[in-house]
Amino acid sequence: MAIDLDRCQGCRACVEACKIENNTPSAVFWMYVFRLEEGTYPDTSISFLPRPCQHCHNPPCVKVCPTGARFHRDDGIVLTDFDRCIGCRYCEVACPYGVNFFNWRKPEQAFADYQLKMDDPDLAAVTGGLIPPYRNPDLDELQGDEQRRTAGSAHYKGVVEKCTFCVQRVEKGLDPACVVTCPVEALVFGDLEDPNSPVSTYLRGRDQFKLLEELGTDPSVIYVGGTPPTPDAREIERPMTGVGNANA
Amino acid sequence: MTKRGVVTIGMILVGAVLMVWSYFVGAAPWCATGVECSNPRVEWAPALFVLGVVVAFSSALYYSIAKDK
Amino acid sequence: MPTRDMRQPLPMGVGSLTRGWAAVLALGVVGTVVGIVGYAVERTQGMVATGMRDLGTMQGATWGIYIALVVYFVGVSFAGITVAALIRLFRLDKLRGVARMAEVLTVVALILGALAIIVDLGQPVRGVINLFRYARPQSPFFGTFSLVISGYLFASLVYLYLTARRDAAVLARRPSRLQGFFRLWAAGYEDTPEQRARDRRVTFWLALAILPLLVIAHSSLGFVFGLQVGRPGWFGTLQAPAFVVLAGVSGVGHIIVLAAIVRKALGLERRIGRDAFGWLGLFLLGLLATYLYFVVVEVLTIIYQPGVIEQRLSEALLSGTYAWLFWGSVATLVVPFLILAWMALTRTWRVGWLVTSGILVNLGAIGKRYLIVVPSQTHGQLLPYGVGSYTPSLVELAVTVGLFSLGAVLITLFMKVFPIVDLETEASTELEEVSA
Amino acid sequence: MVEISRRTFIKATAATGTTLAASKVLFETVDSVAQAEALTLAPTEDRVFTTCWIGKQDCGMSARRIDGRVVKFDGVDDHPRNRGTLCPKGQAQIASIYDPHRVKTPLVRTNAKGVPGEWRRASWDEALELVAAKYREVAADDPKLVLWQKGRSKAKSFYDKAFVKAIGATKLGHGAYCSDTGYRAIEYTVGLHGVLHPDLLNAKYVLSWGWNITNAGGNKFCWLTWPQQMVQAREQNGLKIVQIDPRLRPAGPFADEWVPIRPAGDLALALALCHELIRQGFLDRPYLTTYTNAPYLVGEDGLFLRETVGEGDEAEEVPLVWDEATRRAVPVTEATSPALEGEYTVGGQTAKTAFELFTEHVADATPEWAADKCDVAPDTIRRIATEYGTNARIGATTVVDGVEVPYRPVGIMAYHMAQQELGFPALRAMAIIPMLVGAWGAVGGQLADFTWKIHKNYAKFEDLKVEEPPYDFVLNKSKFFPINTGFPGIVARVMQDPAKYGVEKLPRMVILHMVNPVTSFASQADFLASYEKFEFVAVISPWMSETADLFADVVLPSATIEKYEGPLSAGDGYIDAKALRMPPMDPLFESRGEIDIYLDLTEKMGKLTGEGGYIEHLNKELKLAGTEFELPDGSRPDVRDIFDRWAKMEGLSGIDFFEQNGVWVKGPISPTKRYGYVTDPPFGGAVHRLYGESLLKAQRLQKEMGADEVYWRDYTPFPTWRTPTMEASPPEYDLYLISYKLVEHKQSRTSMVPLLTELSGHQRVEMNPATARRLGLKEGDEVTVESHHALTGETRRVKTVVRLTEGIRPDVVGMPHHFGMWTHPANKDAGPTPNTLYFTDEGYVGMTADAVFHVKVRVMKGGGAA
CATH class of the missing domain: 2.40.40.20 (Barwin-like endoglucanases)
Structure with a gap:
């Protein structure tokens, strides 16, 4: 995936598309967009930085997973087997990008912040009580050659999840939800090894960087049109990111 | 060598082989990240490793406890 | 066989219930129940009941006090088995009195370590199954789960079992409610010269086998942290040796405390003499000196650390959020060091001071484990997530209390079913009655 | 594979039930998985087209449905406005469909007003009858005392306008966050119904004046299209953006320069820029003399010198200009070379050109003078003026689609800049900046709308009506606000003290359509006080608004996106297109689409059919009247059929065209519609008002009527600074x-x-x-x-x-x-x-x-x- 920081408006449409496509509960941001600020008034600068899972070629999370629940597919996508994860959260501490999310709560609790009242009889009559009501059935399917439950599904309590590059869409030949929705087309998806793929074409001849390249993780998310965030960057406009902190 | 010694050494060897085999062969092989490394080649291989440890150390039990003929 | 007096009590208070013992047990049981209730809350509500939260956007620490306890407990077990093995390996007869309790301590600490992992898992039952089913050698956790917990626990049990077999045989000769149990344990031990020789041989080899296993296991625990490039403060070559040494510090400290308690409770001033404590004190002093050297190296390194994030982390440790804990932990290590050094120089080993030192170094060890686990998560984000925080919740504290209480319960119970100190043996080939 | 066996295992346990509890303990997943599998057995999947309901610009959406249940919205690729993409709001509105906190059934209040409401569920019939009965009672007195107010109009406001007309109510705008003053200022100055925005795709230098680029839209768009065009312009034309704003965040990384201006200093800055442009000679004289009133001769009384041209019915008072060829004052219609500057003696009195007066007006508005008011450094002001003037390339032309058009790639985006005390003059001054360099209607230059359709207010403002009291409660044609945007906040003030404003009759009932005056408008205290005075409040909304909570008598649940609405413009300013909002699901709970609700209401009020009825007005507003597709009077129409008829009238096969294609792309907007210089007549025939003569006239009338200075002080012919x-x-x-x-x-x-x-x-x-x-x-x-x-x-x-x-x-x-x-x-x-x-x-x-x-x-x- 290529991300053009020169285009990104920081609108977080990708964040929202991801949440809806993958039915993630509140405070879970498989895709996240930093809104950053540096400098002192009036020499202030603002920048935006989308942060999906970096799907590293040398993923620290895969290396440390004790049960092989976190694995690296041949096509480069790093996935979690939700049936195998034991919830030790080692992947989460090993990942320098902070892309992992543990299901601290049961799904119905986790969606409670979204005020969806799944047990509401009037609503259940329409949705069959699904959690969430816009539940995507593709997530329940087993994915890929490995036929594993890797696409998010019910966000079981006690397992770790993260961005899957929308494996359920990629398997059908579609781009990830974040890429499709980006209003300014700042995200480009494709096979980096294929020189004719849209992403390779997009990257050709542009200055690039990868996040925390010095760690040797070799991410397959490549940023163009900007510079890596400096350690002085301060986050502004943070969403509500705690669990159970909605205005209930 | 006594039967006790043979069995004990045998158990240690069996344990060691189990450990070495399950660790280097039966479990997920020595690759860093590939999809094939996410599954052990032989399911329950890690259990076999533990079994190897158990067998090896059980040899001490056998050695100590086994009745003399 | 001579007739025995049925009313004669078993040695070391085994089988006889005293008020003090019951009080300790009751306290332990209450604590354990608190832990179970805490864990039940965690299971039913989900781990949202803990103070842990996700790294990154949630600005939490996803590993907290549980993992600190895992490292701590496994560390304690280290010292237990090391001391026991050294005693038996080098026939340090002065220390024979603490060998068994060191072994028991090892087993108990390992059980607690395993439980501390389990309570930290989001899917505990699945965890136990899947680890045996899918565990990968590439993960540093493989060492922790397979070697440390499974192999090491089994080896320690074997070791404990075999080294205690002779005592079991002695006790099995006495009629008591526990006679059957002792007979089972003794498993036909006759104390023949061949058996003795075999025992010596086996324990020697076992000890020899356990020592390297133990270094590997503890190093692998260090690797759990030391191999992580993405967590400032973790990646480093000193992690593994520092883990091993601090493990020794906490374990020996524990043995000192336990020995003092047992000595007092069972009136074993003769069996566990001043010189035994002196020996343990010296051992602790040596380990402490080594570890403090590591601390000096650590402080110097983090002060001169390159990288803004690393500097931010060291600032948090040395003068920021965690400074009180950091310097508090260092103090609880330096003070015992001074006490021990003073006692070593003057060659006056006072049990009271030793126990104080033992308790202090354990507090220090828990503090340092916590500081390894938590700050690198809350203050070590390489992307601009902002500084996180973690405070253990009541549930976690309850489970922590439960774990320690469970340990106390296990040791207390053990003391009543088996002598916690080797029975004194005469140099005769015959099994003698031993007076308590 | 292992996983499959797990799966089978789960199914088996789910079936047996006894082991279910055990496996639940083991995996804690069984519930959700089993439930999912039960519900997703061979689901039928389809896609239906609809249109975003959250935002202003109505992006095209395609709803992915599983068994008729919407699971995701995606953008429509062919839709010019969003080109297959969606913003966070567009994505997230899926949650509003399933919102269990929506108003599910009609509600009737059971407790006193002014405190949080207690409700009973009512049937539609009962609730509608309550509203209709009250309407009949008030209408018997005066239907104008029924106030109707809507939040943002979604889609062409045909069905709501028709409703207001059919029942004869008084309509109020939303005027909350919107730039109503901005619209008035531009209608006044150039005649367009819009606020300053650049020809973004062709611009090279844009003053982003209070434009919240990364958060808000502009004039015609909500958010998504502008950023798309800005990104394109930056990449293709090297567009530079100067962000003039107290906050940097609005433009964020897209600000090439940030000018942190002091709030309310905008008018001063605009005048200083005018001062500098004139001083540095950045003037498009041909444009100024041809298309603006800059050369008009202003007499000593501040009014244009005029002469009667034509005779009889054709007679017209035409302003005079100084013709340099003949060196005399002639009617502007006859001048061949009008003088832009100068002082002349005409008919015994001294007259100056409007431009001359303006030069004098801004002579003191130096950068130093402005710096004191807007806190922008004088050098910065001078430099921006130079950059703006240079980039304007005065005199340049370019060819677009075979048409030669003046090329002035400088623009100002100043939407929503008018929401300040000196908003109207500030916007006027900002509109004068492009006037000086001739950038209005040029390629890459200044636009306010995408075509040059002159708004009816342009002519209306030539003669501002200021009448004697009593006034209606909106204060139309009053001595207070000769130009009046119908701000609900003023109505709230009037209702509290009608005597002060010379108002006799106050509104008795209000119908609120998706609007929440209590929290959405400035000064909550005033709204709370005024709503106490309504005899009856009916609310049409999907949610229980705070206004409804405190004051509604009846709440009618409307649908969110799951309804028909339209037609909607789908153009992006460069391509013309139309779309409809079609229900991706049936309305949830007992809610109904607004058109259905208005049909229901008019039916109950007895205003549906017959002369002046709702159907007649629907036909008029949708331009179906007189065509073969006219809705037959006499029976209640089906909503889908209304749009089917409209689509057929437009020459399409019917509504099925939209159901199959999602959007009707008509094609590129011709440069002869887009650029004022080349429209026929140029600039839609409107003379750009540099000099606001009618403002001066209105001011004099206000004074005559005895209005306080606070009302007339800003009615000045040129935008004039005063301290806020x-x-x-x-x-x-x-x-x-x-x-x-x-x-x-x-x-x-x-x-x-x-x-x-x-x-x-x-x-x-x-x-x-x-x-x-x-x-x-x-x-x-x-x-x-x-x-x-x-x-x-x-x-x-x-x-x-x-x-x-x-x-x-x-x-x-x-x-x-x-x-x-x-x-x-x-x-x-x-x-x-x-x-x-x-x-x-x-x-x-x-x-x-x-x-x-x-x-x-x-x-x-x-x-x-x-």
């Missing part, structure tokens, strides 16, 4: 409060979407760290923000928390709106709205009766000790 009222607040009110829009929200309907409130977080007051240090505050501190009314001394307070940013002026604090609601759990406890801090009486409304979002405040730690 708020500056008279005492020095302890040392901060300016501004409010702004967040990208996650659109007005308040998004505040009911928890997916969006999660992203936007709680209310906060943004301030510079230097300010925080001075006040002893730090990030996250609880504070009280207290506003001060400079004239009455009234203070108002809200409590919120501090958020620090280096991207804001140290003398400014900012708060986003979208907060302060309490009926929906998604917004409850999310913090207050800044609206409650603003005032809407004299000194705090503009000359056209518009809300002012500027006030001086102080920020105090904690609860704010007295």
Whole structure:
């Protein structure tokens, strides 16, 4: 995936598309967009930085997973087997990008912040009580050659999840939800090894960087049109990111 | 060598082989990240490793406890 | 066989219930129940009941006090088995009195370590199954789960079992409610010269086998942290040796405390003499000196650390959020060091001071484990997530209390079913009655 | 494979039930998995087209449906406005469909008004009859006393206009956050119904004046299309953006230069830029003399010199210009070379050209003078003027689609800049900047709309009506506001003190359509007081608004996106297209689409059929009248059929065209429609008003009628600076409060979407760290923000928390709106709205009766000790 920081408006449409496509509960941001600020008034600068899972070629999370629940597919996508994860959260501490999310709560609790009242009889009559009501059935399917439950599904309590590059869409030949929705087309998806793929074409001849390249993780998310965030960057406009902190 | 010694050494060897085999062969092989490394080649291989440890150390039990003929 | 007096009590208070013992047990049981209730809350509500939260956007620490306890407990077990093995390996007869309790301590600490992992898992039952089913050698956790917990626990049990077999045989000769149990344990031990020789041989080899296993296991625990490039403060070559040494510090400290308690409770001033404590004190002093050297190296390194994030982390440790804990932990290590050094120089080993030192170094060890686990998560984000925080919740504290209480319960119970100190043996080939 | 066996295992256990509990303990997943599998057995999947309902620009959406249940919205690829993409609001509105906190059935109030409502569910029939009966009662007195008010009109407002006309009600606009004054200023100055925006795709230098690029849209669009065009222009034309704003965040990384202007200093800056452009000679003389009233001769009385041309019915008073060829004053229609500058003696009196007067008017408006008012360095002002003037390439032309058009790639985006006390003159002054360089209607230059259709207000404003009281309650044609935007805040003031405003009859009932005056408008106190006075309040809304909660008698549940609405413009300013909103699902619960509700209401009121009935007005508004597709009078039409007829009238096969294609792309907008220079007639025939003669006339009438100075002081022919009222607040009110829009929200309907409130977080007051240090505050501190009314001394307070940013002026604090609601759990406890801090009486409304979002405040730690 290529991300053009020169285009990104920081609108977080990708964040929202991801949440809806993958039915993630509140405070879970498989895709996240930093809104950053540096400098002192009036020499202030603002920048935006989308942060999906970096799907590293040398993923620290895969290396440390004790049960092989976190694995690296041949096509480069790093996935979690939700049936195998034991919830030790080692992947989460090993990942320098902070892309992992543990299901601290049961799904119905986790969606409670979204005020969806799944047990509401009037609503259940329409949705069959699904959690969430816009539940995507593709997530329940087993994915890929490995036929594993890797696409998010019910966000079981006690397992770790993260961005899957929308494996359920990629398997059908579609781009990830974040890429499709980006209003300014700042995200480009494709096979980096294929020189004719849209992403390779997009990257050709542009200055690039990868996040925390010095760690040797070799991410397959490549940023163009900007510079890596400096350690002085301060986050502004943070969403509500705690669990159970909605205005209930 | 006594039967006790043979069995004990045998158990240690069996344990060691189990450990070495399950660790280097039966479990997920020595690759860093590939999809094939996410599954052990032989399911329950890690259990076999533990079994190897158990067998090896059980040899001490056998050695100590086994009745003399 | 001579007739025995049925009313004669078993040695070391085994089988006889005293008020003090019951009080300790009751306290332990209450604590354990608190832990179970805490864990039940965690299971039913989900781990949202803990103070842990996700790294990154949630600005939490996803590993907290549980993992600190895992490292701590496994560390304690280290010292237990090391001391026991050294005693038996080098026939340090002065220390024979603490060998068994060191072994028991090892087993108990390992059980607690395993439980501390389990309570930290989001899917505990699945965890136990899947680890045996899918565990990968590439993960540093493989060492922790397979070697440390499974192999090491089994080896320690074997070791404990075999080294205690002779005592079991002695006790099995006495009629008591526990006679059957002792007979089972003794498993036909006759104390023949061949058996003795075999025992010596086996324990020697076992000890020899356990020592390297133990270094590997503890190093692998260090690797759990030391191999992580993405967590400032973790990646480093000193992690593994520092883990091993601090493990020794906490374990020996524990043995000192336990020995003092047992000595007092069972009136074993003769069996566990001043010189035994002196020996343990010296051992602790040596380990402490080594570890403090590591601390000096650590402080110097983090002060001169390159990288803004690393500097931010060291600032948090040395003068920021965690400074009180950091310097508090260092103090609880330096003070015992001074006490021990003073006692070593003057060659006056006072049990009271030793126990104080033992308790202090354990507090220090828990503090340092916590500081390894938590700050690198809350203050070590390489992307601009902002500084996180973690405070253990009541549930976690309850489970922590439960774990320690469970340990106390296990040791207390053990003391009543088996002598916690080797029975004194005469140099005769015959099994003698031993007076308590 | 292992996983399959697990799966089978789960199914088996689910079937047996006994082991279910055990496996639940083991895996804690069985419930959700089993449930999912049961429900997704061979689901049928399809896609239906619809249109976004949250935003302003109505992006095309395709709904992915599983068994008829919408699971995701995606953009429509062919839709010119969003080109297959969606913004966060578009994505998240899926949650609003399934919102269990919607109003599910018609509700009738069972407790007293003025306190949170208690309700009983009612049948549609009963609820409609209650509204209709009250309507009949009030209409018997005067139907104008029925107030109808809507939030943002979605789609072409044909069905609601038809409703208002059919029942004869008084209509109020939303005028809350919107740039109504801006529209009036541009209608007045160039005749277009729009506010300044650039020809973005062709521009090279844009003054982004208070434009919240990364959060808000512009004139015609909500958010998504402008950023798309800006990105394109930056990449293709090297577009430079100068962000003139107290906050940096609005343009963020897209600001090539940030000019942190002091709030309310905009008019001063605009006048100084005019001063500099004239001084540096950046003038497009041919444009100024041909298309503006700059050469008109102004007499000593401030009015144009005129001469009667033509005879009889054709006779017309035509302004005079100085013809340089003949060296005499001639009617402008006859001049061949009008003089732009100069003082002339005509008919014994001294006359100057309007331009000459303007040059004199801005002669003192030097950068130094302005710097004192807007706190922008004089050198910066001079440099911006130079850059703007140079980039304007005066005299250049370019060829677009074979048409030669003047090329002035400089633009100003100033949407929503009018919401200040001097909003109208400020916008006028901003409109004069492109006038000087001839950028109006040029390629890459200044636009306000995408075509040059002249709004009816242009002619109306030539002769501003100022009548004697009594006035209607909106104060139309009054001595207070000769130009009147119909601001609900003024109606609220009038209702509290009708005598003061010379009003005799007050509205008795109000029908509120998706509008929430109590929290969405400035000065909550005024709305609370005025709503006490309504005899009857009917609310049509999907949610229980705060206004409904406190005051509604009847609430009629309308659908969210799941309804027919349209037709909608789908063009992006360069390509013309049309779309419809079609229901992706049946309306949830007992809700109904608004068109259905209006059909229901008019039926009950007896206003559906017959002469002047709803159907007749529907036909008129949709232009179906007189065609073969006219809706037959006499029976209630089906809503889908209404749009089917409209589509057929447009020459399409019918509504099925939209059902199959999602959008009707008509093709590129011709340059001869887009660029004023080449329209026929040029600029739609409107003469651009540099000199506001009719404003001066209105001012004189106001004075004659005895209006206070506060009402007439800004009715000046040229935009004229004066110190804003708020500056008279005492020095302890040392901060300016501004409010702004967040990208996650659109007005308040998004505040009911928890997916969006999660992203936007709680209310906060943004301030510079230097300010925080001075006040002893730090990030996250609880504070009280207290506003001060400079004239009455009234203070108002809200409590919120501090958020620090280096991207804001140290003398400014900012708060986003979208907060302060309490009926929906998604917004409850999310913090207050800044609206409650603003005032809407004299000194705090503009000359056209518009809300002012500027006030001086102080920020105090904690609860704010007295």
